[in-house]
Amino acid sequence: MTEQPTAVQLAIFNARMESVTRRMANTLLRTGRSGVINTARDFSCSLVTARGELLSVSEGFPIHILRGADLMAQCMASFHPILKRGDAFLHNSPYHGNSHAADHTIIVPVVDDAGVHRFTVLAKAHLADCGNALPTTYMGTARDVYAEGAPIFPATKIQENYQHVMDIVRLCQMRIRVPEQWWGDYLAPLGAARVAEREILKLGAEYGWDRFHALERAWFDYSEARMIAAIRKLPAGTAVAENMHDPFPGTPAEGVRIKAVVSVDPEAARIIVDLRDNPDNMPCGLNLTEGTATSGALCGVFDSIGPGVPANAGSYRRIDVRLREGCIVGIPRHPTSCSVATTNLADRRVNAVQRAFGTLGAGVGMADASGSSLPPSCGVVSGFDPRADGAAFINVVILGAGGGPGTPVTDGWLTIACMGNVACPFMTAWSSMNCIAR
Amino acid sequence: VPLAELRARCEAFAAGPGAGSACTSIRFSVEARYLGQAWDIKVPLPENPRFDAEAVEALVARFHETHDELFAVSDPAAVIEFLTWSARVECLINADDTVAPAFRFDEEREPTERLAYFSGHGWLKAAVRDFSSLRAPLAGPAIVESPFTTVVLPPDCSAVSSPAGGLVIKLNRA
Numbered sequence: 001m002t003e004q005p006t007a008v009q010l011a012i013f014n015a016r017m018e019s020v021t022r023r024m025a026n027t028l029l030r031t032g033r034s035g036v037i038n039t040a041r042d043f044s045c046s047l048v049t050a051r052g053e054l055l056s057v058s059e060g061f062p063i064h065i066l067r068g069a070d071l072m073a074q075c076m077a078s079f080h081p082i083l084k085r086g087d088a089f090l091h092n093s094p095y096h097g098n099s100h101a102a103d104h105t106i107i108v109p110v111v112d113d114a115g116v117h118r119f120t121v122l123a124k125a126h127l128a129d130c131g132n133a134l135p136t137t138y139m140g141t142a143r144d145v146y147a148e149g150a151p152i153f154p155a156t157k158i159q160e161n162y163q164h165v166m167d168i169v170r171l172c173q174m175r176i177r178v179p180e181q182w183w184g185d186y187l188a189p190l191g192a193a194r195v196a197e198r199e200i201l202k203l204g205a206e207y208g209w210d211r212f213h214a215l216e217r218a219w220f221d222y223s224e225a226r227m228i229a230a231i232r233k234l235p236a237g238t239a240v241a242e243n244m245h246d247p248f249p250g251t252p253a254e255g256v257r258i259k260a261v262v263s264v265d266p267e268a269a270r271i272i273v274d275l276r277d278n279p280d281n282m283p284c285g286l287n288l289t290e291g292t293a294t295s296g297a298l299c300g301v302f303d304s305i306g307p308g309v310p311a312n313a314g315s316y317r318r319i320d321v322r323l324r325e326g327c328i329v330g331i332p333r334h335p336t337s338c339s340v341a342t343t344n345l346a347d348r349r350v351n352a353v354q355r356a357f358g359t360l361g362a363g364v365g366m367a368d369a370s371g372s373s374l375p376p377s378c379g380v381v382s383g384f385d386p387r388a389d390g391a392a393f394i395n396v397v398i399l400g401a402g403g404g405p406g407t408p409v410t411d412g413w414l415t416i417a418c419m420g421n422v423a424c425p426f427m428t429a430w431s432s433m434n435c436i437a438r
Numbered sequence: 439v440p441l442a443e444l445r446a447r448c449e450a451f452a453a454g455p456g457a458g459s460a461c462t463s464i465r466f467s468v469e470a471r472y473l474g475q476a477w478d479i480k481v482p483l484p485e486n487p488r489f490d491a492e493a494v495e496a497l498v499a500r501f502h503e504t505h506d507e508l509f510a511v512s513d514p515a516a517v518i519e520f521l522t523w524s525a526r527v528e529c530l531i532n533a534d535d536t537v538a539p540a541f542r543f544d545e546e547r548e549p550t551e552r553l554a555y556f557s558g559h560g561w562l563k564a565a566v567r568d569f570s571s572l573r574a575p576l577a578g579p580a581i582v583e584s585p586f587t588t589v590v591l592p593p594d595c596s597a598v599s600s601p602a603g604g605l606v607i608k609l610n611r612a
Binding site for chain 2: 027029030031032033034035038039180181183184187188190191192194195197198
């Protein structure tokens with residue numbers, strides 16, 4: 001029998017979880033070999049309960065983490081019913097919870113001394129290259145996953161008993177450009193996940209697992225209560241907002257119109273974001289994945305409700321994101337290409353959701369974020385360096401770009417680094433933007 | 439040799455500003471990374487660093503170990519870049535670190551009292567004490583003065599000076 005945690009115990013528990021994700025992010029940043037990891041921070045770290053619920057996330061792109069870590073952890077547990085300490089899994093499958101094929105996620109199940117799976121930790125990093133047919137991680141014109149070319153790993157075991165599964169390592173070395181760089185960028189998220197595993201095992205030993213799980217439950221309940229309080233302050237109603245993506249090979253000549261229907265019921269303290277009335281999957285790389293479709297909708301919600309609501313499975317109990325299978329901003333059917341699932345339509349859809357909120361009443365929501373999703377200051381550069389005997393190089397360059405949205409009380413931010421969704425660059429900037437808005 | 443030069447500079451510091459220290463130590467370290475990384479880690483070096491084959495092998499092993507301790511992975515086949523060599527000299531002024539620092543007024547001040555306003559209580563007579571003369575526990579309302587700071591004790595607190603030179607305040611709240 002464990003006592004109900006006090007507010008102070010809960011705050012300490014949350015701070016300790018956040019310190020684990022910070023250590024993970026620090027590991028990724030400091031050990032990554034390519035600039036997209038060690039400078040641009042295109043990565044995310046998440047902690048998920050053994051039941052597959054998102055508990056805590058590091059500062060990072062909301063499109064990476066609001067939803068997806070939970071789906072991938074659930075996928076790992078269903079594909080590998082027997083999880084052992086020392087296992088690690090490589091996951092980049094857009095059809096099983098991941099964002100897009102260029103984001104390689106290392107998943108480590110945290111298994112206690114008795115062999116019980118207690119927790120799951122995930123570290124995801126955008127690779128400089130993922131083995132696409134062309135040297136880019138954004139295959140916008142690919143008609144399907146076969147044309148993309150990247151090998152897909154749906155929670156594939158890559159470590160057993162803390163030893164690399166060399167069959168998978170060799171496969172990656174043969175299929176991903178600049179293999180020595182890939183190797184370092186594989187070790188970076190692996191280290192991040194192993195650092196978290198060490199910390200969670202220590203915390204489990206200190207708290208005792210029953211107490212640890214009781215704290216998880218209490219943190220979810222607290223987060224739900226904060227979400228209820230936030231929704232009660234919103235105006236009631238249903239609003240619709242649309243947003244256009246420019247025409248692109250594989251889309252209709254007029255482009256892609258994205259529609260979001262947002263319903264707020266303050267009395268029941270519920271929000272529904274309905275994205276089902278949107279076009280079917282298209283033969284190009286713009287299709288969203290279940291992870292990015294849901295994350296973007298949640299992002300629009302969190303942009304609109306104000307600060308102070310932790311983003312986790314507890315606060316999500318009050319948000320119902322409705323997606324349709326085979327929809328361009330829904331759940332893609334294999335072999336639909338989702339190569340560019342984290343930016344273009346993801347941005348358009350975040351805009352539509354937060355602008356729908358904006359029409360519900362004064363002081364709520366945000367404007368459209370202008371600016372392109374992938375401006376010329378972001379891109380993949382590759383080639384052969386004549387200064388280094390023609391050695392191959394490839395990297396994703398992410399430089400700042402303008403385009404933050406206006407809020408009810410501020411103008412749009414012109415200097416925001418917009419990569420990873422114009423509306424919500426990083427968790428910190430995102431929270432401070434909300435703070436300003438309130 | 440740069441390390442010899444660093445040692446000479448440390449020794450000069452110890453003999454100059456550090457003269458008369460209770461004890462002096464010089465420690466060497468190097469900041470290094472795997473080729474391709476953008477951030478370095480600090481790896482301690484032995485007391486008298488050498489660069490023969492055996493010593494270099496030990497240093498390489500120490501780098502992999504440190505990387506593993508910090509980041510839970512190492513890459514034994516990778517090339518290591520050793521970038522910044524440094525030396526740190528420490529001169530301990532006081533061998534016994536439990537001795538309180540001598541934060542004293544030039545002349546010890548007499549205990550007195552002063553009228554002070556405390557929120558929720560109004561104007562109260564507060565005892566005013568010199569930090570360095572504080573021996574018995576002091577009950578609020580009170581003011582503890584020292585050359586570097588002033589500590590105000592509300593009525594529901596009491597304070598006692600600690601052996602290390604601090605002030606331990608107890609909140610006597612319900």
